[in-house]
Amino acid sequence: MSTFRPNFQISNNLLQYIASIEASREVIKNAPIVPAWEAKFQEEAMVRTVYHGTRLEGNELSQEQAERVLSIPGTDPEKVASGAGIVGKARDIQEIINYRSVLDWINSWGESLQEGERPKYTEDMLKTLHSISVHRIIAPDQCGTYRDHKVIVRGVESGQVVHRPPEPEAVPGLVKEFLEWLNSDAARRQHVVFRAAVTHYQLVNIHPFIEGNGRTARAMALALMYAEDFDVKRFFSLEQYFDNDIENYYLAIRSVQNSKDNDMTYWLEYFSYGLAIELDRIKQQVLKLSQDFRLHQKLGHQVALSERQLIVMEYLQEQGKATSSDLNEILPMISTDTILRDLKDLIDKGLVKKHGVTKGVHYTLE
DSSP states (O other): OOOOOOBOOOOHHHHHHHHHHHHHHHHHHHOSEEETTHHHHHHHHHHHHHHHHHHTTTOOOOHHHHHHHHTSOOSOHHHHHHHHTOOOOHHHHHHHHHHHHHHHHHHHHHHHSOTTOOOOOOHHHHHHHHHHHTTTTSOGGGTTOOOOSOOOEEOTTTOOEEEOOOOGGGHHHHHHHHHHHHTSHHHHTSOHHHHHHHHHHHHHHHOOSSSOHHHHHHHHHHHHHHHTTOOGGGOOOHHHHHHHTHHHHHHHHHHHHTSTTOBOHHHHHHHHHHHHHHHHHHHHHHHHHHOOTHHHHHHSSOEEEOHHHHHHHHHHHHHSOBOHHHHHHHSTTSOHHHHHHHHHHHHHTTSEEEESSGGGOEEEEO
C-alpha cells in the first residue's frame, strides 16, 4: 500500500477548467468534418512539443532550426545537422532528436495497448523515457539510472537555489510509492488530467535522475494522457504553454514546494488551465474547418476533406455562394478541372449544391 497521497482541493477553478477541457475534447473528437491532413496537425503539435520542451531546458535552436532537424530522419546529430543545413551545438541537435524519439516511443507504447486494457506505469517505463531523452547527452551509465548523489535546482534566470530534491538514498522508495499510487484504484478514480499534473509535479520534485528530469516528467505525464484516451488526436502541446509562460510555470511548481503541506491545488489549476486554453484553441480551429456542427446530425459520420475543399467550404460559408470563376480566384494555382472534381466530390458527399446550368452555374452549401 503506497503512503503517497497528493494533497489538493477540487476548487471552483479546477471544475471550470475540466468542464472546458471535456467540452473541447468532445468537439475535437466528434467534429462532423475532419481535415484530411490530420497528420499535418499532429506534425505541427509534435514540432511545438519538441521545440518548446527542449527550449525549457535551455536549448538554443530556433523553432525554424528545430523544424528542419525534425524533417530529417536519423539519430546521428552530425548527419541530421548536415541534412537540415544548419549549424548548431551538437547537444542542442541531439536534444531535438531525442525528444522526437520520446514522442515516437509514447505513441508506439500507447498503440500497443489493447482496447480497454488498463495501462500500468512502471519504473522500467520511467527509466526508458529518461534514457531516450538524454541519449548521447550524459554518460551512458547515467541514462535510466537513479542519481547517487545530492543535487540542487537553480532558477533559470536568477541562478538562486529554488529546490533541494530528496537525498539520493530516498529516490527509489519515493518513486516506488508514487507509482504504486498512480496505478491504484484510488488514483484512477481521479480525473486523468489531475493525475497527469500530479505525475508531472511529483517526478520533478523527486528529481530521480542527474539530468533530464523535466523532460522525463513531462513525457510521463503525456504518456498517461495518451494511454487513457486523452490524446485528443495528438493535436495539442502543453510544452508551448509552459515555455511561453516559463516564469509562472516554475512559480506554480514551487507553490507546492513552498506550501506547508505540499498543497498541489494551484499547480493543478495552472496545469489544467493550460490544457483548457490549448484545447479551446484547437477546438476553434476544428470548428472553423468543420463548418457547421449540424452537419454531423445530417451526415451521421465524419467526412475527411482535402485542404482545397475546406477552402471552398469556408468561402461558401462566408459568401453564401460561389461560381467557378470565384473559386479560380481563391485557388489560383489549381486548374479548373481539379476544382470541378473537388466540387463534384463535395456534391456527392451532400455538402454542396449546384444551381443553374452552363454560364449561370453557381454553388452553395447544401
